[in-house]
Amino acid sequence: MRGHLRLANPQDHPSADRLKALEERLEKAKAGADEVTHMKKDYAQANLAWRMVIELVAGLGIGFGMGYGLDYLFGTIPLFLVIFTLLGLAAGVKTMLASAREIELQMAAKAVEDETKQAAATARDEEERRGD
Secondary structure (H helix, E strand, O other), X not given: XXXXXXXXXXXXXXXXXXXHHHHHHHHHHHHHHHHXXXXXXXXXXXXXXXXXXXXXXXXHHHHHHHHHHHHHHHOOOOHHHHHHHHHHHHHHHHHHHHHHHHHHHHHHHHHHHHHHHHHHHHHHHHHHXXXX
């Protein structure tokens, strides 16, 4: 019977050992999923840090570009360059702080949500103990 495939018979029942091995593999896969979640959290924090850096650099770049352009137009090198670079820095810092405030609010909301879930679980456990 070389070259022929044997199809699984739906009447065959997997042995208990095979089922147990499958359950163990599933548990290992679920445990590995927790590690991936931790890695995603680290990447999310890195993304937030890069977002803030980019906002700061963008403010500086835009201010520099506007200042250089005005100096070129009016022939007043480096007057507008310095002024608009400082204004760009201020705008970048302001935007960066607004992003940090937004992230802080999101984290606070998540913390409150987690505390609420924890309190609900504790209350449910207390009710179960009283009911027993």
